[in-house]
Amino acid sequence: MAFVKKCPECGSVNITHDPQLGEVICNDCGLVIEEEMVDSGADLSGKFDKSEKKGRGGAPISMQKFDKGLITNVGEISDIYRLEPGQTRKFLRLKKWQERVSTSIERNLRLAMAELRVIASYLNLPNVVRDEAARIYNYVLQRGLVRGRSMESVIAACLYTACRSYNIPRTLDEMAIASDVERKEIGRTYRFIIRKLGIKIKQSSPKDYISRFASVLKLSPKTQNDALKILKRAEEVELTSGRGPAGISAAALYVAALMNDEKKTQREVADIAGITEVTIRNRYKELIEKLELEDKIKQKEAETKSEK
Numbered sequence: 001m002a003f004v005k006k007c008p009e010c011g012s013v014n015i016t017h018d019p020q021l022g023e024v025i026c027n028d029c030g031l032v033i034e035e036e037m038v039d040s041g042a043d044l045s046g047k048f049d050k051s052e053k054k055g056r057g058g059a060p061i062s063m064q065k066f067d068k069g070l071i072t073n074v075g076e077i078s079d080i081y082r083l084e085p086g087q088t089r090k091f092l093r094l095k096k097w098q099e100r101v102s103t104s105i106e107r108n109l110r111l112a113m114a115e116l117r118v119i120a121s122y123l124n125l126p127n128v129v130r131d132e133a134a135r136i137y138n139y140v141l142q143r144g145l146v147r148g149r150s151m152e153s154v155i156a157a158c159l160y161t162a163c164r165s166y167n168i169p170r171t172l173d174e175m176a177i178a179s180d181v182e183r184k185e186i187g188r189t190y191r192f193i194i195r196k197l198g199i200k201i202k203q204s205s206p207k208d209y210i211s212r213f214a215s216v217l218k219l220s221p222k223t224q225n226d227a228l229k230i231l232k233r234a235e236e237v238e239l240t241s242g243r244g245p246a247g248i249s250a251a252a253l254y255v256a257a258l259m260n261d262e263k264k265t266q267r268e269v270a271d272i273a274g275i276t277e278v279t280i281r282n283r284y285k286e287l288i289e290k291l292e293l294e295d296k297i298k299q300k301e302a303e304t305k306s307e308k
């Protein structure tokens with residue numbers, strides 16, 4: 001196993017090597033970075049082109065609606081009269097086989113698209129993300145890359161991939177809850193898909209998470225703004241590199257909430273960001289030390305006490 005220093009997903013250096021399981025896991029985002037993966041099929045890197053998104057007329061195809069045109073037909077049944085007698089049998093056998101494959105793919109797609117819609121609406125994902133996820137699913141299904149993986153985990157991974165490529169981050173934990181698939185499994189399938197399809201994904205930035213975490217925690221716009229300011233300063237003193245973005249984002253919100261008298265517990269904030277309490281505690285300590293926020297927080301606490 002190669003030695004991994006940094007999570008390719010979130011840039012965190014907080015990584016655990018587990019030689020027994022043969023896994024390398026990121027402790028910040030929970031991603032399984034490396035493992036002995038079972039490969040099925042050829043490497044399709046670079047063949048998954050963004051330009052496929054457009055139809056011939058230039059309009060985006062809504063991939064959630066595909067029900068035809070998936071498989072080239074062997075031929076119409078009337079073609080049978082044009083065949084040599086010996087070939088008729090072969091033709092019928094082929095036709096039957098094709099129907100079986102095509103109905104099984106279509107059935108899979110119908111179920112998968114229904115599942116995709118449920119998860120996407122649970123997570124409040126915009127249509128572009130749904131369409132992108134559907135397109136990726138269709139692509140991996142047609143190429144037999146789903147073999148040996150549950151439909152649910154592939155759907156969740158496709159949605160996660162689409163979220164990431166549209167910069168609408170959802171944590172692996174959120175995806176796990178919405179899809180009822182283990183987060184490790186989603187992370188693993190996600191890595192498999194982006195590797196096979198050669199999809200390049202930018203690391204998400206801490207500020208991408210602020211508005212969503214803040215709205216789930218019901219924090220005021222002022223707190224949200226302060227959190228963004230804290231992040232900006234954290235970036236300047238290089239407190240953000242080598243740390244998972246969701247964790248920094250959560251810690252910034254936690255600090256901002258303290259400063260604005262909207263205190264949340266570390267547990268509450270950690271849960272929403274899908275990180276551990278240890279992580280948020282560490283990020284919090286770094287922030288208040290390096291940004292010298294301690295006095296501000298103490299002052300606020302004293303004010304609150306005297307008011308009561």
Ligand SMILES: [Zn+2]
Nearest residue numbers: 007010026029
């Ligand atoms: Zn990570």
